[in-house]
Amino acid sequence: MRIIILGGDGYLGWPTAMHFAAAGHQVWAVDNYLRRKVALETDSEALIPTPNLAERARFFRERTNQEIAVDIFDCNDFHRMSELFERVRPDAVVHYAEQPSAPYSMRGFDEARLTLANNIGVTFNLIWAVLRHAPQCHIIKLGTMGEYGTPNIDIEEGWIEIEHKGRRDKFLYPRAAGSLYHTTKVLDTDLLWFYVRLYGLRVTDLMQGPVYGLETDQSRIDERLLPNFHYDDIFGTAVNRFLVQAVAGVPLTVYGKGGQTRGYLNIRDTLQCVDLAVSNPVPAGELRVLNQFTELFSVNELAARVREAGDALGLDVQVRNLPNPRKEKEEHYYNAQSTGLQELGLKPHAMTREVLSDMLKTVMRHKALIETGRIMPRVRWN
Numbered sequence: 118m119r120i121i122i123l124g125g126d127g128y129l130g131w132p133t134a135m136h137f138a139a140a141g142h143q144v145w146a147v148d149n150y151l152r153r154k155v156a157l158e159t160d161s162e163a164l165i166p167t168p169n170l171a172e173r174a175r176f177f178r179e180r181t182n183q184e185i186a187v188d189i190f191d192c193n194d195f196h197r198m199s200e201l202f203e204r205v206r207p208d209a210v211v212h213y214a215e216q217p218s219a220p221y222s223m224r225g226f227d228e229a230r231l232t233l234a235n236n237i238g239v240t241f242n243l244i245w246a247v248l249r250h251a252p253q254c255h256i257i258k259l260g261t262m263g264e265y266g267t268p269n270i271d272i273e274e275g276w277i278e279i280e281h282k283g284r285r286d287k288f289l290y291p292r293a294a295g296s297l298y299h300t301t302k303v304l305d306t307d308l309l310w311f312y313v314r315l316y317g318l319r320v321t322d323l324m325q326g327p328v329y330g331l332e333t334d335q336s337r338i339d340e341r342l343l344p345n346f347h348y349d350d351i352f353g354t355a356v357n358r359f360l361v362q363a364v365a366g367v368p369l370t371v372y373g374k375g376g377q378t379r380g381y382l383n384i385r386d387t388l389q390c391v392d393l394a395v396s397n398p399v400p401a402g403e404l405r406v407l408n409q410f411t412e413l414f415s416v417n418e419l420a421a422r423v424r425e426a427g428d429a430l431g432l433d434v435q436v437r438n439l440p441n442p443r444k445e446k447e448e449h450y451y452n453a454q455s456t457g458l459q460e461l462g463l464k465p466h467a468m469t470r471e472v473l474s475d476m477l478k479t480v481m482r483h484k485a486l487i488e489t490g491r492i493m494p495r496v497r498w499n
């Protein structure tokens with residue numbers, strides 16, 4: 118297949134590009150280095166310095182003899198997007214090209230504006246590039262479990278049937294996101310659903326939980342192929358942060374009471390899920406929503422697991438409950454369905470002590486690079 122990866126330099130975009138190239142597909146990776154720029158501006162750079170996208174593609178080719186074509190431009194530039202889709206006429210596009218940090222989107226006006234304009238603008242341009250040049254192309258959009266928020270009823274897989282005054286109908290499951298970033302993903306879903314209904318696009322919207330991990334079949338070939346591993350308060354996700362904190366000897370930063378529950382998944386499972394979505398396209402005029410996570414944990418449970426794995430390596434891990442910088446429920450009901458990807462064939466990798474221990478060992482090798490000033494939360498929701 119001919120596959121475009123938008124956001125191909127990102128934590129997930131780069132491993133996805135390598136995964137599809139290794140599987141024999143023709144891959145184009147597009148990025149404008151927005152995350153690198155924001156990371157530099159906010160002193161939030163990744164733990165292990167990563168080569169730029171063109172260099173990564175070159176190292177990958179040298180090590181595997183497989184090609185990833187690289188295009189550096191801003192997907193908010195419709196003419197560049199349009200030109201790319203006209204040239205490539207892809208069978209599938211995987212859309213990661215969004216400002217992905219909830220804390221960054223809550224930092225102030227400029228950051229909120231950038232997040233809104235970038236995320237909605239890129240989705241809109243993608244839709245039009247597909248309509249104009251590749252109307253059969255399957256759009257695989259990375260959404261987030263955070264679109265649903267933490268409702269006091271079960272979270273269904275995208276859709277809910279409602280009976281109202283004796284009549285029934287099916288709707289998108291109600292959304293109530295907890296940050297502006299997560300809200301842009303809600304807006305993306307609505308935009309895609311509109312164009313699916315009226316223009317017959319084919320779309321899979323993946324509601325993904327926080328991802329952890331570094332190792333994939335390709336990144337293990339050469340350390341220069343590793344994904345960007347962030348542990349700062351802006352781009353770092355909970356598990357990756359806790360692992361670095363354990364190695365740095367900083368007490369694990371549990372926000373508030375720590376009862377916040379989310380659906381987590383290993384980066385290997387992100388690749389499996391995206392592959393399953395690409396390999397099983399939906400018919401024209403369908404919006405398929407899949408909840409993409411493999412295990413539910415509260416923040417307290419995550420901290421306990423990292424502590425156990427760290428202590429087994431002799432790290433003496435402490436846990437500290439900090440005043441919560443976010444506005445979110447700290448104790449709540451959470452029961453989310455996720456059967457769609459398993460039905461397509463997902464074989465989950467659990468968050469075992471061995472998995473955490475392997476990650477801790479990688480972080481320990483780079484301990485000297487940890488900047489502890491990047492660990493404490495610097496952005497408050499209000």
Ligand code: USQ
Nearest residue numbers: 217219261262263325326327354355358370371372377416
């Ligand atoms: N948390 C802590 N301590 C920390 C960091 C986070 O207690 O040091 C808590 C947060 O308050 C939250 C939970 O852990 O309750 C998850 O936070 P996170 O930073 O791991 O994840 P989040 O900000 O929700 O965003 C991340 C990615 C985002 C993706 C999302 C999936 O940055 O791109 O969409 O995970 S989800 O959370 O399901 O919406």
